[in-house]
Amino acid sequence: MKKIFIIVLLLIAITLFAEFPDGNELIQKVDDNMYSRNAVSTSRMIVHGRRGSRTMEIKSWAEGENRSFSEYLSPPRDAGTKMLKLEDKLWIYNPASDRTIQISGHMLRQSMMGSDLSYEDMMEENELIKIYNAEVTGEEIVIERDCWIVLLTAKEENAAYQTKKVWIDKQRFLPLREERFGKSGKLLKTTEINEVFKIGKRWYPKNMVFKDVLKKGKGTEFIIDSIEFDVEIPESRFSKAALRK
Amino acid sequence: MLKFLAKGLMRDRTRSFFPILIIAAGVMLTVLFYSWINGYEIMMIAENARFETGHVKIVTRAYNEMIDQKPYDLGLMSVTEKIDVLNNEYPQMHWQPRIYFGGLLDLPDESGETLSQGEVIGFGVDLFTDSYERDLLNLMEALSNGNLPSKQGEILISQEVAEKLGININDKVTIIGSTMYGSMAMHNFTVSGMVRFGIQAMDRGAVIVDIADVRLFLDMEDSASEILGFLPKYDEDATFEISAIFNKTYSNEDDEFSEIMLPLRAQGQMEFLLTAMDERMGIFIFFFIFIMSIVLWNSGLMNGIRRYGEIGVRLAIGESKGHIYRSLILESILIGIAATIIGTAIGLVFSYFLQYYGIDMSSMLKDSKVIMSATMRAQVTPASYYIGFLPGVVASAVGAIFSGIGIYKRNTAQLFKELET
Numbered sequence: 001m002k003k004i005f006i007i008v009l010l011l012i013a014i015t016l017f018a019e020f021p022d023g024n025e026l027i028q029k030v031d032d033n034m035y036s037r038n039a040v041s042t043s044r045m046i047v048h049g050r051r052g053s054r055t056m057e058i059k060s061w062a063e064g065e066n067r068s069f070s071e072y073l074s075p076p077r078d079a080g081t082k083m084l085k086l087e088d089k090l091w092i093y094n095p096a097s098d099r100t101i102q103i104s105g106h107m108l109r110q111s112m113m114g115s116d117l118s119y120e121d122m123m124e125e126n127e128l129i130k131i132y133n134a135e136v137t138g139e140e141i142v143i144e145r146d147c148w149i150v151l152l153t154a155k156e157e158n159a160a161y162q163t164k165k166v167w168i169d170k171q172r173f174l175p176l177r178e179e180r181f182g183k184s185g186k187l188l189k190t191t192e193i194n195e196v197f198k199i200g201k202r203w204y205p206k207n208m209v210f211k212d213v214l215k216k217g218k219g220t221e222f223i224i225d226s227i228e229f230d231v232e233i234p235e236s237r238f239s240k241a242a243l244r245k
Numbered sequence: 246m247l248k249f250l251a252k253g254l255m256r257d258r259t260r261s262f263f264p265i266l267i268i269a270a271g272v273m274l275t276v277l278f279y280s281w282i283n284g285y286e287i288m289m290i291a292e293n294a295r296f297e298t299g300h301v302k303i304v305t306r307a308y309n310e311m312i313d314q315k316p317y318d319l320g321l322m323s324v325t326e327k328i329d330v331l332n333n334e335y336p337q338m339h340w341q342p343r344i345y346f347g348g349l350l351d352l353p354d355e356s357g358e359t360l361s362q363g364e365v366i367g368f369g370v371d372l373f374t375d376s377y378e379r380d381l382l383n384l385m386e387a388l389s390n391g392n393l394p395s396k397q398g399e400i401l402i403s404q405e406v407a408e409k410l411g412i413n414i415n416d417k418v419t420i421i422g423s424t425m426y427g428s429m430a431m432h433n434f435t436v437s438g439m440v441r442f443g444i445q446a447m448d449r450g451a452v453i454v455d456i457a458d459v460r461l462f463l464d465m466e467d468s469a470s471e472i473l474g475f476l477p478k479y480d481e482d483a484t485f486e487i488s489a490i491f492n493k494t495y496s497n498e499d500d501e502f503s504e505i506m507l508p509l510r511a512q513g514q515m516e517f518l519l520t521a522m523d524e525r526m527g528i529f530i531f532f533f534i535f536i537m538s539i540v541l542w543n544s545g546l547m548n549g550i551r552r553y554g555e556i557g558v559r560l561a562i563g564e565s566k567g568h569i570y571r572s573l574i575l576e577s578i579l580i581g582i583a584a585t586i587i588g589t590a591i592g593l594v595f596s597y598f599l600q601y602y603g604i605d606m607s608s609m610l611k612d613s614k615v616i617m618s619a620t621m622r623a624q625v626t627p628a629s630y631y632i633g634f635l636p637g638v639v640a641s642a643v644g645a646i647f648s649g650i651g652i653y654k655r656n657t658a659q660l661f662k663e664l665e666t
Contacts, residue, residue, distance in 0.1 A: 049427060077464060081429060101359060101419065111423065111427060114423060
């Protein structure tokens with residue numbers, strides 16, 4: 001009787017675990033959906049601070065995960081500010097001072113243009129599979145979509161976040177919610193996707209809210225107004241000379 | 246009676262020399278310690294007021310929640326109007342808006358690329374309207390190289406930062422920070438001079454810029470982190486009174502951007518530090534009186550033994566025990582007064598010496614974040630002249646009171662027998 005009971009329990013456990021897909025395979029599918037050879041986009045970043053909201057319009061060019069260039073189009077005070085990311089280096093050009101400054105060290109942890117994102121967040125590699133090991137820990141419904149709950153653990157100690165918890169849409173392979181934790185296990189940032197759109201075969205976030213939980217305020221809204229994948233971007237776009245143009 | 250006792254003490258120096266020596270030494274230490282603590286406290290109040298706290302400070306309630314981080318994005322707006330109101334309501338006070346900010350100082354090479362970079366703490370102060378801030382911050386005295394800014398766009402940097410980053414006079418530097426609304430801000434400045442305050446917390450990385458430039462740089466038009474208020478002379482009670490009235494009128498718990506006035510003592514660790522200093526002074530005086538009383542009690546006992554015969558004769562010829570006891574106490578008070586005058590005089594000489602020359606404590610303040618001068622000085626105040634009388638006279642009297650009790654234990658019937666032996 002005892003043996004039968006143990007066998008039944010084992011069978012139940014095996015059946016339950018069998019329902020969860022392999023975490024690494026799952027995030028590979030997420031990367032396949034999200035990651036592209038290159039992309040050009042225009043977006044708006046709305047920072048909801050304690051003293052009101054501020055909207056910035058940005059045009060971005062990205063190639064692979066190591067090269068990106070963005071230019072702030074508005075408001076007037078920020079217009080002309082440009083950022084260039086090459087590998088693990090980041091330069092910012094400010095038209096008012098006509099200076100190009102490399103952001104490094106602790107400055108990378110500073111808020112990017114007053115938002116809830118840091119420069120380090122911007123520098124982080126896009127492909128999850130390269131940074132994290134994944135394990136599916138459960139399932140939940142997020143914005144009326146069935147999602148896997150996946151725990152991501154950094155492969156290396158120098159990752160910006162040691163662990164992440166993401167809710168991945170079971171059909172669209174798109175993360176709909178994300179929680180980022182520090183080394184101590186403290187929750188640092190959250191991301192909520194409010195609206196998605198389909199472009200070609202990909203599902204992509206349209207409207208998302210980033211929140212630095214250590215900051216007061218209502219977070220930073222990021223809206224993608226347009227995006228084109230796999231378009232040709234001239235090589236000169238990713239050069240320091242392009243910052244001053 | 247007093248004249249008689251005084252003559253006795255002067256003629257029989259063995260009765261007065263050592264007690265005077267002991268009490269004078271103790272009083273000298275008390276005066277010196279008091280003046281030292283006093284100098285330390287006055288210096289701490291003055292320097293914190295100048296650089297950090299004002300005699301009172303006005304900030305928003307939201308800013309006050311995170312005041313250690315100096316979040317200028319939660320600072321005061323419409324500052325000109327606010328200062329006009331303050332000038333009308335508190336005409337005896339002087340009001341100065343300031344902006345404190347953190348940033349990265351970047352020195353470019355010939356091609357505009359970063360040559361060196363370092364973190365700095367910025368002080369946006371009014372350098373041009375009048376000389377109030379320049380005098381308050383002792384900028385002329387602190388200037389170690391170059392000149393004070395004479396026009397917009399010029400900056401003073403700490404000598405330490407300049408040496409670390411290889412910056413020279415007239416170099417163009419860029420400060421990178423965030424605007425009041427969070428955007429990236431960069432502003433170019435010309436280095437007009439270098440300063441050394443002798444205050445480790447400032448010398449490690451301070452830069453001083455005119456507030457108008459900082460407002461332009463950080464997008465803070467007519468805004469400020471804080472408004473500091475200064476009385477003609479620091480008066481703690483007045484600062485609490487003014488703050489209470491101001492907060493009752495202008496501070497609203499439901500509005501995080503309403504103003505709140507903070508008196509100096511209620512800011513940061515000032516309350517803790519000043520209370521601790523007052524307590525230490527009280528504890529020192531208590532222990533001094535206690536220890537000196539024991540020493541003088543012992544000395545009184547020894548004296549009593551030495552004067553055993555004299556007291557016996559006085560009792561034998563009919564002098565009452567109470568009269569002898571009182572005369573001993575009176576003698577001790579006379580000794581106490583004489584010793585206190587001597588001890589106070591010597592203590593004052595040392596205190597004045599330390600007031601003018603001070604002691605260089607820079608090695609001990611190397612990693613200090615507290616705004617404090619590296620040269621610590623004593624400060625002689627009217628209280629320095631009389632503070633020694635309390636322990637000097639009281640300890641001496643208490644010693645005599647204890648040691649004199651032995652008189653009452655003498656048995657009159659046996660006095661002649663004792664005298665015969």
